[in-house]
Amino acid sequence: MVKLVLRRLSGAIPLLFIISIITFSLVLMIPGDPALTIAGDSASEQTLAAIRERLGENDPILTRYFAWIGDVLWLDFGSSLFSETSVTSAIWQRLPVTLSLAVVALVISLLISLPAGLIAGLNSGTIFDRLLTIGASMGVAIPSFWLGLLLSVVFAVNNDWLPAIGYVSIAESPVEWFKHMLLPAFSLGLASSATLTRQLRSSVITTMQQDYIRTARAKGLRGRKVVFKHLLKNASVPAVTSLGLQIPILLSGTVIIEGLFSLNGIGNYAVSAVLLQDLPVVQAVVLLSAVVVVVTNLAVDISYAYLNPKTRLQ
Amino acid sequence: MTMSEPRTGSPADTSAPPLLEVDGLMVDFNTDQGWANIVDNATFRLDRGTTLGLVGESGSGKSVTSLAVMGLLPKSVGRVRSGSIRLDGTELTGLSERRMEDIRGDTMAMIFQEPATSLNPAFTVGDQIAEMVRRHRGVNRRLAWDRAIEVLGEVGIPNARSRAKAYPHEFSGGMRQRVMIAMAISCEPRLLIADEPTTALDVTIQAQVLALLDRLVRDHDMAMLLITHDLGVIAQVSDEALVMYAGQIVERALVSELYQLPRHPYSEGLLVSMPQIAPRTSARLASIPGSPPMPWQQPSGCRFHPRCPYALERCRHDEAILVQLSETRSSRCLRVDELDLGRGGNE
Ligand SMILES: Nc1ncnc2c1ncn2[C@@H]1O[C@H](COP(=O)(O)OP(=O)(O)O)[C@@H](O)[C@H]1O
Ligand code: SF4
Ligand SMILES: [Mg+2]
Numbered sequence: 001m002v003k004l005v006l007r008r009l010s011g012a013i014p015l016l017f018i019i020s021i022i023t024f025s026l027v028l029m030i031p032g033d034p035a036l037t038i039a040g041d042s043a044s045e046q047t048l049a050a051i052r053e054r055l056g057e058n059d060p061i062l063t064r065y066f067a068w069i070g071d072v073l074w075l076d077f078g079s080s081l082f083s084e085t086s087v088t089s090a091i092w093q094r095l096p097v098t099l100s101l102a103v104v105a106l107v108i109s110l111l112i113s114l115p116a117g118l119i120a121g122l123n124s125g126t127i128f129d130r131l132l133t134i135g136a137s138m139g140v141a142i143p144s145f146w147l148g149l150l151l152s153v154v155f156a157v158n159n160d161w162l163p164a165i166g167y168v169s170i171a172e173s174p175v176e177w178f179k180h181m182l183l184p185a186f187s188l189g190l191a192s193s194a195t196l197t198r199q200l201r202s203s204v205i206t207t208m209q210q211d212y213i214r215t216a217r218a219k220g221l222r223g224r225k226v227v228f229k230h231l232l233k234n235a236s237v238p239a240v241t242s243l244g245l246q247i248p249i250l251l252s253g254t255v256i257i258e259g260l261f262s263l264n265g266i267g268n269y270a271v272s273a274v275l276l277q278d279l280p281v282v283q284a285v286v287l288l289s290a291v292v293v294v295v296t297n298l299a300v301d302i303s304y305a306y307l308n309p310k311t312r313l314q
Numbered sequence: 315m316t317m318s319e320p321r322t323g324s325p326a327d328t329s330a331p332p333l334l335e336v337d338g339l340m341v342d343f344n345t346d347q348g349w350a351n352i353v354d355n356a357t358f359r360l361d362r363g364t365t366l367g368l369v370g371e372s373g374s375g376k377s378v379t380s381l382a383v384m385g386l387l388p389k390s391v392g393r394v395r396s397g398s399i400r401l402d403g404t405e406l407t408g409l410s411e412r413r414m415e416d417i418r419g420d421t422m423a424m425i426f427q428e429p430a431t432s433l434n435p436a437f438t439v440g441d442q443i444a445e446m447v448r449r450h451r452g453v454n455r456r457l458a459w460d461r462a463i464e465v466l467g468e469v470g471i472p473n474a475r476s477r478a479k480a481y482p483h484e485f486s487g488g489m490r491q492r493v494m495i496a497m498a499i500s501c502e503p504r505l506l507i508a509d510e511p512t513t514a515l516d517v518t519i520q521a522q523v524l525a526l527l528d529r530l531v532r533d534h535d536m537a538m539l540l541i542t543h544d545l546g547v548i549a550q551v552s553d554e555a556l557v558m559y560a561g562q563i564v565e566r567a568l569v570s571e572l573y574q575l576p577r578h579p580y581s582e583g584l585l586v587s588m589p590q591i592a593p594r595t596s597a598r599l600a601s602i603p604g605s606p607p608m609p610w611q612q613p614s615g616c617r618f619h620p621r622c623p624y625a626l627e628r629c630r631h632d633e634a635i636l637v638q639l640s641e642t643r644s645s646r647c648l649r650v651d652e653l654d655l656g657r658g659g660n661e
Contacts, residue, residue, distance in 0.1 A: 125390070211431040217386055218426075219446040219497065220419030223411065229445075233436045309481040310435060 004305050004312060012294050019290040020072070023283050024065050030277055037277050038081050068283075077284035082276065087284045090269065097167050097265035101257060102250050104181045105189035109246070112189075113196035117239070120197065121204025122227065132197065139194025144253055148187035148260045155183060165262040184261040188253045192246040199242040200235065207235040237307050244300035248293050331403060332359040333504055333537045334383070339397035341375075341382050343609065344390070350609035352378045354561045356397070357636075362504070365531060365538040367548030367569065369584065370558035373606050376541045379558070380507045383539075384424050385414040402504060420450040423498035427510040429490035433482035439466070440478030443497045450501045465496040469526060488519035492526065499530055506531065509541045524550055545588045549573065554642070557581045560606050560617040563636060566644040575655065577645040579622045582655045616648060624653055 035051040036043070056064055071078065077087035120132040156164030162183055168176040207213065208231065216230040255267035266285060273281035305312050341353035353375045360366045368376050381387050382394055385406060399406040402421060406414065426432045434442060443462035447453060453461070459478070466474035469492040482490055491511060498506055508527060512520040528551045531538045540552055548555050548569055555572050557565040557580060565578040576582040583602035604621040607613055616634035619625040629648055636646045647653070 211426060211428055212434040214386060215426065215432045215494075215497075216434065217415075218384060218418055218424045219449065220415045220417065221445065221449055222415055225445075225449075230434050230437075234434070308436060310483050 001305060001312070005302055008298055008301050012298055015294060016291065019294070020069055020287065021065070023287045023290065024068055026283055026286065027064075027279060028061075030279060030282075032277055034081055034277070034279055072287065077287075078280040080273075080281055081278045087280050090281070091266060091284060091288070094264060094266045094269050096169060097263050098251075098254050098258070098267060100167075100170065100177065100181055101184055101188060101254050101263065101265060102247075104178075104185035105192070105250050105253075106247070107189075108185055109189035109193035109196060109250075112193035113200060116193075117197040117200025118204060118227070118232075121201040121208070121235070124201070124205050129201075133201070136194040136197045136201075139190050140198070142190065144187050144191060145256050145260055147190060148184065148257060151183045151187055152261075167263050167265075184257045184263060187260075188250060188257045191253075192250060195246065196239065196242055200239045203235040203238045204231065207231050210234070233307055237304065240300055240303050240307065244296050247296045248289075251289060251292060330361070333362045333402055334360040334539070335398075335400040336379075336383065337398045337400075339379070339382060339399065340395040341378055341387065341392060342395050343378070343392045345610060347608075347610040351395075351612075352392070352561050352609050353382065356563055358556055358563065358566065360505070360537050360539060362537055363535045364554065365528075365540055365552045367552035367555040368539060368541045368558060369545055369548050369555055370543065371584075371602075371606055372543055374558045375561040376543075376558055377509050380424065380509055380539060380541055384418060384422065384507065385409070385411075386418075386424075416450075419446050419503070420501050421503055422505040422507065423501070423503040424507040424509065425491070425494050425498050425511050427513050429487055429494050429514065432494055433490060435482055438479050438481055439485070439493045443478075443493075443500050446497060447500050461500060462496075465500045466493065468499070469493070469496040469530070471496070488515055488523060491515060491519075491523055495523075495526065495530070499534065499536075502534060502536075504536060505539065506536050507539045507541070510543070511540075512547065513542070513544075520547075527551065545572075545584050557584065560612060561609065562617060562646060563644075564618065564646040566636075566642075568642050571643060577639060577643060577650055577655065578647050579624050579653070579655065580618050583621075616646075624649055 033048075034055060035048045035057070038051055039047050052058060056067065059067075068078075075088055077091070079086050080090065116132050116136070120129040123129050152164040155162045163180050164183060166180060168180050170177040212234075213226060213230055216226045221230070254265060255271060257263070258265045258267040259271065266288075269281065270285040272278075273285065336359070337357050339353055339356040340351065342349050343352045356375075356379055358366070368379065370376055378387070378392065381392070383399055383401075383406070387393065394407055397407065401417065404417070406417070409417075433439065440459060440462045443465060444455065444458035447458040447461045448455065451458070451461075463474045463478050466478055471477050471489060471492055477485075482493070485493060491514075495511075506527075511527065512523050515523060524547060527538065527540075530536070531551075538551075540548065542548060545555075552569050555565075555567055555569050556563050557567075557572075557578060559580045565572070565576065565581045567577065567581075572581060573585070576585055580602070587601040602621055607617065607620070613620055613630075615628070615630045615632055616622070616625070618634075619629040622629065626649065632648055634646045634648050636644050637650065638644045639650070
């Protein structure tokens, strides 16, 4: 098991290297001149040359890549083209907002999908299952921003039940933090919960028909033991794949939700950076997102090895 | 453990209450064609320490009969319509699921046809045996694990102590079936149901597994309901045989009697199609022409009449009932007294 983790980790390194090259190449792909972006259209040629020199634009591309990646390895993403503030500290400041949003959304979607998928799968064909399946289909179809708007109108505008905008840090007030997270996280997580519910339901149904479930019952095990031990460990294999796919989806969803609920997170930061062509910020966000995806896949792979001992071979 | 004497072909004292008593069992299934009767009025008894073979072609209702006894009919698809199943004096039909869970694995245990899929791939074999021991014996993990190693050794798994930590996919088919058997006997059940325990195995392994079952049943004084489509298997280990066709028991006999003189044309057909010398998996020398009916289109009269070489006009109309011929024999044939059956014209 430890060997497997190490092997997968070392396999991820070349991948991260390639991702870093692609991210860096954004320099070449984004149209426009950063120096012009910074100094404005009226700047003199000398000013522009000085800025280019400072940004290292005159160096060969490989030198620039190694300088950049060298800094990145120390978590230094340079400074924003405009504010001169360190990108790393700006991200560090906004990380709790985005992380709170994504994690609460994930927790909400698991809290909904685990029981819903399990109950629907174990009672497939009943009215209850049909209702849940219809609900899940609707959940998948509702766009998060539309749901967010609707929830804001109902819970914040028409009634005074929950705040519709802003963020309160968890250190400051856990209760306020939770209240502020509830609407955005629910809007973000509902579609995921619907997808996960459907996935879990179908894998529960398939697993229930397996011979080893009949064996477990033939042994006289209690019903809950059959479900929570013998069924769940096997049925969660496809569900974990689905969960792994949901994490990048949730992260990209934060961009829209942060905008809608005025949350000053990484998503908002990225959007403004793209609009301003603030390259160091864009590179940092792209690279971080890629790392999150790689790490998620790694976690999915490793949980396969735990859930399905056969994959531990080779 | 003392070895019981070799099988003489006589069942245990019939005055003692039997271990398993099935009476008028009717099982229905919800098929593609609606509700259909799968097991029709099955009545039989199994005495302590004896082995009863249940034989018939595929689809005759053998597995469904055994699953009904175990209370493992697939929910919402299969149901016991009527009849009684008594195990050790306890009526099982209508028992709550919780009570059935207490009995399953403890008083009765079951081995299935496919060892490859019957063990959970996600847990070690030792764990899968030990959890059952803990469930019924209420012992701690250590003792349960020791018991798992003990039974794995008993069924002939080499290096049981280390193999207990292996996963099912790390065993061969024959060894997996041994693991299933070890699991089944781990709580010393009184009744062992083996549903085609050797069908999925290589020919050479089949004989070993049968011999193992035979030995265990004697050593532990268990009763066994051995289900197979192969009369050769019954000949090796059973005292008594039930022949099943299209959901009905068509003949009941001591194995020795059945071999000497079948009293039902279907039994005769099975005997004739049984390879005498060639390995059991080789092509059938001869087989009964035609195929069994679908449960939703059972023929009128005697259900075997479309395939029976002795069928007369009345076999199409008159219902054949199971008639007791002697203390040990019954036959469901309208012409049982007229026919001179043997091993298919060999005599
Ligand atoms: N899960 C099921 N759903 C519908 N029909 C079934 C199911 N299992 C068995 N049957 C039907 O019950 C009949 C008897 O099956 P079974 O007891 O498995 O036969 P055997 O074990 O003698 O080969 C078959 O005709 C089959 O079509
Ligand atoms: S009743 Fe008739 S058809 Fe049925 S087995 Fe006897 S002879 Fe054959
Ligand atoms: Mg069967």
